[in-house]
Amino acid sequence: MSETPLAARAPQSSPGFFYASMRVFDLSIGEMLWSRRTVFMALLVGVPLAIACILRLLAELGAPMFRVNNATMTGPMIFGFMLWLLYIRFTVPLLGVFYGTSLIADEVEDKTITYLFSRPIPRGAVLFGKYLAYLMCTVFVVLPSITLVWLLVVPINGSLGPSFLDLVKDLGLLAVGLAAYGAVFAVAGALLKRPLLVGLLFVIGWEPLVMAIPGYLKRLSVAYYLQALVPQAMPGNSPLSLIQELFRENPSLTVSLTSLAVIVGVSLWFAARAVTRREYVLEQ
Numbered sequence: 001m002s003e004t005p006l007a008a009r010a011p012q013s014s015p016g017f018f019y020a021s022m023r024v025f026d027l028s029i030g031e032m033l034w035s036r037r038t039v040f041m042a043l044l045v046g047v048p049l050a051i052a053c054i055l056r057l058l059a060e061l062g063a064p065m066f067r068v069n070n071a072t073m074t075g076p077m078i079f080g081f082m083l084w085l086l087y088i089r090f091t092v093p094l095l096g097v098f099y100g101t102s103l104i105a106d107e108v109e110d111k112t113i114t115y116l117f118s119r120p121i122p123r124g125a126v127l128f129g130k131y132l133a134y135l136m137c138t139v140f141v142v143l144p145s146i147t148l149v150w151l152l153v154v155p156i157n158g159s160l161g162p163s164f165l166d167l168v169k170d171l172g173l174l175a176v177g178l179a180a181y182g183a184v185f186a187v188a189g190a191l192l193k194r195p196l197l198v199g200l201l202f203v204i205g206w207e208p209l210v211m212a213i214p215g216y217l218k219r220l221s222v223a224y225y226l227q228a229l230v231p232q233a234m235p236g237n238s239p240l241s242l243i244q245e246l247f248r249e250n251p252s253l254t255v256s257l258t259s260l261a262v263i264v265g266v267s268l269w270f271a272a273r274a275v276t277r278r279e280y281v282l283e284q
Contacts, residue, residue, distance in 0.1 A: 024129025096181020
């Protein structure tokens with residue numbers, strides 16, 4: 001019996017979108033964990049941990065700094081402010097910028113994009129798989145960090161038990177924030193030649209500006225919807241509430257969750273579409 005000629009054999013079908021995404025995810029997760037950005041991420045989450053350790057030490061030494069205007073600052077109050085300022089307003093957006101913009105841009109810079117795109121897989125699966133790797137990498141670093149901060153800070157003039165459910169909500173909030181910012185900046189990384197600069201201008205310039213002024217422009221930011229999910233609210237007589245009150249014009253919980261889900265879905269769709277249609281020219 002004669003063999004079937006090679007040219008006559010049926011071509012192999014390309015893998016499905018989900019399977020291809022998982023293959024890219026498996027390839028990318030190790031690269032992300034051992035990249036230079038991991039050092040940057042460790043520094044970002046290390047700052048709140050260092051502050052929490054110092055606060056706990058001062059509390060154990062009986063420092064009077066935890067009394068303001070004859071009112072005692074409790075651990076849950078301090079933790080809520082640290083969560084809002086250091087994580088929601090700082091760490092989460094910056095991680096979204098540095099990782100989200102690099103999902104495709106790094107492959108172009110390292111001249112490995114042609115290797116990925118030469119495989120018989122959808123281009124959009126490359127973007128989605130790398131996005132899942134980013135999300136896994138950041139979530140499993142940031143969430144343990146905020147848990148340690150909670151364990152260190154909340155017992156200061158407070159107790160862990162009553163605020164445990166709030167902690168669970170906080171962890172979910174941070175995961176949603178990482179997903180939203182990563183998806184938004186994945187679009188920038190897929191479309192722009194220098195996406196990191198645009199991303200930094202967005203989180204350092206645009207978002208603080210529109211959040212501090214009245215009007216509808218703040219609806220064009222991720223922070224507007226994200227901070228509405230913060231379960232901790234500063235007491236009205238707390239000095240810290242005066243700072244947070246500048247940013248407290250928030251939508252409802254349903255509107256926030258729906259808007260963030262739409263932001264993630266639409267951003268990933270645009271990013272995948274851009275990757276599929278764009279011709280990447282590698283510089284010599």
